[in-house]
Amino acid sequence: MSLWRLIFQEILYRKIGFLLGLLSVVAAMTAWIGAPVLLRAHNRQTDIIMTERARATQEEMHRMEDDYRLIMRDLGYNVMIVSEDQDLSRLRSLGHPEVTMPFEYVERLGTGGIETLNHLLPVLQERVQWPEHDLEIILSGTPGQIPVSHRLRFLTPDGSAYRNPIMESIPKGELVLGHNVAQRLGLNAGDETVLMGDIFRIRAVNRAEGTSDDIAVWCHLDWMQQQLDMPGRINLILALECICEADALGRITADVNRILPEVQVMEFSSLVKARALARNRAADAHRTAMDAEREHRREVAEAYRRFTSIMSPLIVLVAAAWLVFLFLGNVRERTMEIGVLRAIGVGEHTILCVFLFKSLIMGLIGALLGFFAGHALGAWWVEMNLFSREFVDLIHFRTLWIALVAAPALCMLAAWFPAVRAIRRDPARILCEG
Amino acid sequence: MTEVLQIENVTKAYRRRGRETVTALRDVSMRLERGDLRYVYGPSGSGKSTLLLCAGGLLRPDRGVVTVAGRNPYALTSEARSQLRARHVGFVFQQFHLMPYLNILDNVLAPTLAGVNTVDPRPRAKELIERFGLGSRLDHPPSELSIGERQRVALARALLQQPQLLLADEPTGNLDDDNGRLVMDALREFAQAGGAVMVVTHDRGLRASDSFHLVDGVLTT
Numbered sequence: 001m002s003l004w005r006l007i008f009q010e011i012l013y014r015k016i017g018f019l020l021g022l023l024s025v026v027a028a029m030t031a032w033i034g035a036p037v038l039l040r041a042h043n044r045q046t047d048i049i050m051t052e053r054a055r056a057t058q059e060e061m062h063r064m065e066d067d068y069r070l071i072m073r074d075l076g077y078n079v080m081i082v083s084e085d086q087d088l089s090r091l092r093s094l095g096h097p098e099v100t101m102p103f104e105y106v107e108r109l110g111t112g113g114i115e116t117l118n119h120l121l122p123v124l125q126e127r128v129q130w131p132e133h134d135l136e137i138i139l140s141g142t143p144g145q146i147p148v149s150h151r152l153r154f155l156t157p158d159g160s161a162y163r164n165p166i167m168e169s170i171p172k173g174e175l176v177l178g179h180n181v182a183q184r185l186g187l188n189a190g191d192e193t194v195l196m197g198d199i200f201r202i203r204a205v206n207r208a209e210g211t212s213d214d215i216a217v218w219c220h221l222d223w224m225q226q227q228l229d230m231p232g233r234i235n236l237i238l239a240l241e242c243i244c245e246a247d248a249l250g251r252i253t254a255d256v257n258r259i260l261p262e263v264q265v266m267e268f269s270s271l272v273k274a275r276a277l278a279r280n281r282a283a284d285a286h287r288t289a290m291d292a293e294r295e296h297r298r299e300v301a302e303a304y305r306r307f308t309s310i311m312s313p314l315i316v317l318v319a320a321a322w323l324v325f326l327f328l329g330n331v332r333e334r335t336m337e338i339g340v341l342r343a344i345g346v347g348e349h350t351i352l353c354v355f356l357f358k359s360l361i362m363g364l365i366g367a368l369l370g371f372f373a374g375h376a377l378g379a380w381w382v383e384m385n386l387f388s389r390e391f392v393d394l395i396h397f398r399t400l401w402i403a404l405v406a407a408p409a410l411c412m413l414a415a416w417f418p419a420v421r422a423i424r425r426d427p428a429r430i431l432c433e434g
Numbered sequence: 435m436t437e438v439l440q441i442e443n444v445t446k447a448y449r450r451r452g453r454e455t456v457t458a459l460r461d462v463s464m465r466l467e468r469g470d471l472r473y474v475y476g477p478s479g480s481g482k483s484t485l486l487l488c489a490g491g492l493l494r495p496d497r498g499v500v501t502v503a504g505r506n507p508y509a510l511t512s513e514a515r516s517q518l519r520a521r522h523v524g525f526v527f528q529q530f531h532l533m534p535y536l537n538i539l540d541n542v543l544a545p546t547l548a549g550v551n552t553v554d555p556r557p558r559a560k561e562l563i564e565r566f567g568l569g570s571r572l573d574h575p576p577s578e579l580s581i582g583e584r585q586r587v588a589l590a591r592a593l594l595q596q597p598q599l600l601l602a603d604e605p606t607g608n609l610d611d612d613n614g615r616l617v618m619d620a621l622r623e624f625a626q627a628g629g630a631v632m633v634v635t636h637d638r639g640l641r642a643s644d645s646f647h648l649v650d651g652v653l654t655t
Contacts, residue, residue: 001543006536013535340531343492344591345520345548347513428493431527432483 028319029370035308037378057286081237095212096125100233112259119240141224144169176218179208323414339430355419363408438630439466444498458484460651471625476648482634520548524592528604532576562590582613
């Protein structure tokens, strides 16, 4: 009879004791293997979630881009036309053009038959001091929209004005105030005020834009030209809701320069910025949300790590103690058997092997079961599908080899003391007591 | 050489902490040669089991010399002493001490765990089991056997390695007359075949002409 047969027969005979021991090995291995698997599974889930969110964000951004494009197309394309002598960097720093051009330019554009133009608004802007309030303002005079002659559908039957102008003209004797100006002076729509010696009624107060428009005071062009002694002059033409779908600025510039070669055309920076800003804000919001999610998951991972770094060794320790207890019980139960084996000539080493090989079997089975149980538990904990590709990726077979060494080592270590105790017992004494 | 067991002036005392020393054997001497079947009679506590264990190389005497098959087991290492027992000594116990998780065949084969066999021991194990009338029950566990059958299995186990010396401690103590007779016949056969047998018992019914008495550790003929 071989030693292995003796061991297997004994295991089958005392199967409950063996299963209890096996259970503790499986628990130890599950805790030991499950802890890093749990963290790996969590990190993998985090990657999946973040990738999914990033993809969703990207799609959302593309959708938003398309929406903006559609909105901008529907709204039309807004450009500003200034004199070719206007220094653009000065325009940006001042917030309004300085170089004037004849009013007649806007009339030429209006009658030039340019297909891309819908609405034209001539403006004269000048940074001045509001003498009555000692306040610097951008005085902006406009006569209202100038008809584009071929846009008959927008015009009144006599063709002299728009039926529904997108920017209403400001009647003489009235002002429209930028948000800051109104706030500084405590003026509201309907109030009266004095500007450069003339009395005006406040027609409206514009909402805050965060641009130089907030310090603008809109008035009728004629009054402003008269006040500033600039008859027949403007320095800005706003072309609003131009019809363009592709290469907007290039096409409008070409159309405008065909009629007025001595001007520059540029897109409303505020609108371009607004569009980019809106896009960036959305992206920022998504980025912030993703950062928060990532941080949250990192904190959860850290909590898992802390928990498992305490629990895993504790479970292994308790399992080892339980194994020692079980092996001690097994040795006690087999005392007479040990005495008889010694009497019939079985050596100490062989008897030591009986217990150590049994623990080896327990360790090997426990390692295999614990390896799979640890992976399953780790993945289940983070709600990962056990039949998914991600779960398969989690399995590190290198860990299996380590487990196949660690678990038997743990068991043999636990069995060592009881086994040594068994062979050190005096067989004569055992037989006498029996 | 015909001498199988020689015990010379063996004394063994048990010293227990806090209690007085009990001398189990006092200057005991005896010899067993091939073909001998000797009984050692004595009441409980007379030192019979101590004598048996000393003779079997399991209990080192305080004084005196034991020689089994020409070698002093107590001059050997623990492993070598085990080998000596495995090759030359067979034990039969009153309580049989069969392993409950092994079937009859495996119980009889248990001494092969000592690793002294060079030939396949299974045919001899089966032959012994057949001889003791248990041939049809090779796969049965001891729990399915009667008391007498268990002792026969224990005897087969003791005889498996063809020892020179058989040490039997109250071998018929738990058996009925028929089974007791069967066991004693087997021991006689073993002795007649050239083995040496020492039976320790308190059963006067087993009286033989050439027997010893052990009383308070003193052996007399």
